[in-house]
Each structure stands twice: as structure tokens, then as C-alpha cells.
Amino acid sequence: MYIYRTITKSLIVIAVALMASIGPSHAQELKTLTVALTWIPNVQFAGLWIAMDQGYFKEEGLKIKFIRGGPKTAPAAVSVAAGKAQIGYTHWLPFVDAVLRGNKFKLIAATYPQSPQGVISLAKKPILTAKDLLGSGILTPAPNAKIAVDATLRINGLNLNWKQIPAGFSPEPLIAGQGDGFIGFATNQVITMEKLGLKRNKDFYFTSFYDMGFPQFADGIFVQEAFLKSDRRVVVGFLRALARGWEKNMKNPAFAADLTIKNPAKDLGLNPAQQRRQNEIQIARMPKNPRDVLVLDRATISGPMYKAALATGRKALPEPSTIMDFDIMGEIQSGLAKK
CATH class of the missing domain: 3.40.190.10 (Periplasmic binding protein-like II)
Structure with a gap:
């Protein structure tokens, strides 16, 4: 009986050791x-x-x-x-x-x-539809911004009558009156506008290209x-x-x-x-x-x-x-x- 118990205890010890050794190897196998x-x-x-x-x-x-x-x-x-x-x-x-x-x-x-990309505009000239883009000067911080404006106009059957104004990633030039609209994101520049103390749908507006027909x-x-x-x-x-x-x-x-x-x-x-x-x-x-x-x-x-x-x-x-x-x-x- 003593020998049996000794062997059993030894097997348990070995099993525990094996389990301990398996753990790290599994972690390495991720x-x-x-x-x-x-x-x-x-x-x-x-x-x-x-x-x-x-x-x-x-x-x-x-x-x-x-x-x-x-x-x-x-x-x-x-x-x-x-x-x-x-x-x-x-x-x-x-x-x-x-x-x-x-x-x-x-x-x-x-x-x-x-997509949260769209156009930010001020209350003095809101850009709420694709038609509102016509004749507007739009501040564009990236090359693909022009593509989005052109596509939005084409999808709505409108001519490409708008002015591209190169800009950085901050909407401050819009506030300074350097353009009628700024291409930005609801998750980025809109927040910047709010931090500057401006209220959405009162002091400024944001309309996504998706809502203007460019999904x-x-x-x-x-x-x-x-x-x-x-x-x-x-x-x-x-x-x-x-x-x-x-x-x-x-x-x-x-x-x-x-x-x-x-x-x-x-x-x-x-x-x-x-x-x-x-x-x-x-x-x-x-x-x-x-x-x-x-x-x-x-x-x-x-x-x-x-x-x-x-x-x-x-x-x-x-x-x-x-x-x-x-x-x-x-x-x-x-x-x-x-x-």
C-alpha cells in the first residue's frame, strides 16, 4: 500500500509538472x-x-x-x-x-x-445639400477631398462649378472667412469647432457626403x-x-x-x-x-x-x-x- 501511494503521489507530481510546462508553450503558440x-x-x-x-x-x-x-x-x-x-x-x-x-x-x-467625412460651413452660408456646393470656395485639406466634392456633384447631376482652396487639417481658416466650406470629419474637425465655443446647427453646420448622395x-x-x-x-x-x-x-x-x-x-x-x-x-x-x-x-x-x-x-x-x-x-x- 505504501509503494502504491508513493507511486501515485509521484505520478501526480509529474502530471503537475507537465501541466506547468504546457502552459508557457501554449502562450508561445499564439x-x-x-x-x-x-x-x-x-x-x-x-x-x-x-x-x-x-x-x-x-x-x-x-x-x-x-x-x-x-x-x-x-x-x-x-x-x-x-x-x-x-x-x-x-x-x-x-x-x-x-x-x-x-x-x-x-x-x-x-x-x-x-463615412463621417463631409462639409463644415458657417451660419452665414450653410452648405446643407449638394446644390449648395455650387459656386462655393471649399477648403480641402487632402487630395481625395476634391474627388469627394466632384463625385457628389456628378451623382446629383450638377456641374463642377466650385473652387478648391488648399488648406491644412484645422478648420480655423473657415472661421477666418477664407472659404465657404471646409472638408472635414464629424469625428474630428466638428469637435474642434465645438471646442472653440461654436454650436452645431446654430453657429456652424456639418453635412456628410453620404447625406448629400455620395455613399x-x-x-x-x-x-x-x-x-x-x-x-x-x-x-x-x-x-x-x-x-x-x-x-x-x-x-x-x-x-x-x-x-x-x-x-x-x-x-x-x-x-x-x-x-x-x-x-x-x-x-x-x-x-x-x-x-x-x-x-x-x-x-x-x-x-x-x-x-x-x-x-x-x-x-x-x-x-x-x-x-x-x-x-x-x-x-x-x-x-x-x-x-
Whole structure:
């Protein structure tokens, strides 16, 4: 009996030791995914930061790294095409352009169904419709801003009678009277206007290009087609964790803003109040039902968004089903709903 007990105790000790040795190896076996962003780390990627912080990706067997976007950085499409990132963020027209250049990409999700880009104007000359753009001097901080104005006018059957005024990223030239409108974002320059003491819909107005008839999504998510085929389980795990991150963000906007400043953007000097306000605005622009978050709208993309791309002069667009996976997020959200 003594020998039996001794052997049993020895086996238990060995089993515990084996379990201890297995733990670290499993941690090392996490698959690393690199994500290329469209902009600098900030709260617009709230779902990503939360999923990283809360261990949602780890639960899917993933470890996430990211490549910053922003000024003087390579577009996410370049990073993904070169194999430096497996997941990339993109906007509608840049994604179309990347595909037309021959890249075998697949769009798998969209963070914001409606782009927050639009025109800021003052009360003395509100720009509320596409027709109001006619004859106006518009401050444009980036080259693609002109494309958006031209496309909006074309879609509405209007001539391109407007004046482009180069500008920086601050709307202050608009306040100084240097233009009739400023192309900015509801999640950025609109907040700047509010911080300057101006009241929206009284002192200034913001109208998105989407509301003026030029539909686009923002922060779509894409992968190489080959990667989706070979590692679909990994892609599903990434999106499932990300969806959980966005769902948590909707419940507590301040959490992601504070998390962003303390971790991924700790060296950027972002303003905490601005990040909280930005998160509130972007949450309001997302689907009301958390189960619809990240899901691609087949009808909108295949219809109005394709029409918008054609209005910009882009031609020979491939069939939507060849460059997008409309089913993957639906499958994931259905699974989450059952839990």
C-alpha cells in the first residue's frame, strides 16, 4: 500500500509538472497577426484596443500587432500586399483602387457603414445639400477631398462649378472667412469647432457626403484572398474578437478613450476629452444593434457605393462577390447571438 501511494503521489507530481510546462508553450503558440491602420492610433479603432486589452484575441489564439497609419506612412494596402500585415483597414475608394491595380484583396467587414467625412460651413452660408456646393470656395485639406466634392456633384447631376482652396487639417481658416466650406470629419474637425465655443446647427453646420448622395463606408477591413482561403479560421477568430470589443465599447465610451491614451497612443499627446467626444460621435454613427456591427451591407455596397465609384471616373469594377465576403460577419454575429 505504501509503494502504491508513493507511486501515485509521484505520478501526480509529474502530471503537475507537465501541466506547468504546457502552459508557457501554449502562450508561445499564439498566432501573431499584424494589422495595418488607416490613421494614427486613436479611439476610432476602439474595438481593436478593447479586444487586445480584454484578452478577446488571446481567447481566439491570436496575438495582435499593428502598423500605424497617418502622414508619411505607407497605405495599408501596400503593407498587406507586401506581406507586412495580414489584416488591413481601408476606405471605400482606396480599396477599389487597390483592387483595380491588380491586388487580390477581399473586403470582409466595415466599421462605419457611413463615412463621417463631409462639409463644415458657417451660419452665414450653410452648405446643407449638394446644390449648395455650387459656386462655393471649399477648403480641402487632402487630395481625395476634391474627388469627394466632384463625385457628389456628378451623382446629383450638377456641374463642377466650385473652387478648391488648399488648406491644412484645422478648420480655423473657415472661421477666418477664407472659404465657404471646409472638408472635414464629424469625428474630428466638428469637435474642434465645438471646442472653440461654436454650436452645431446654430453657429456652424456639418453635412456628410453620404447625406448629400455620395455613399461610402469608413474603416473597412480587408485581407489577401489567399490568406482568407488558407486561414479562414484565423480571420473568423480575429473578427469575432473585434466584434466583442466594439460591443463593449458601445456600453462604455469613456473606457476605450482612456485605454487608447494610456496604451496604443500614449506617445501622441491626444486630448482625453476630445477622444471621449469622438467616441460618442462615432458610436452614434454605428448600427444601433450590436449584432449588425462590422457586417457588410450587400445592397448598399453593390448599388449606391458602386454607382458612386463609377461617378468618380473609375471603370471596369469587378463583381462585388469577387472582392468581398458578405457572409463571414453574418456567420460570426449569428454565433455570438446564440451565446
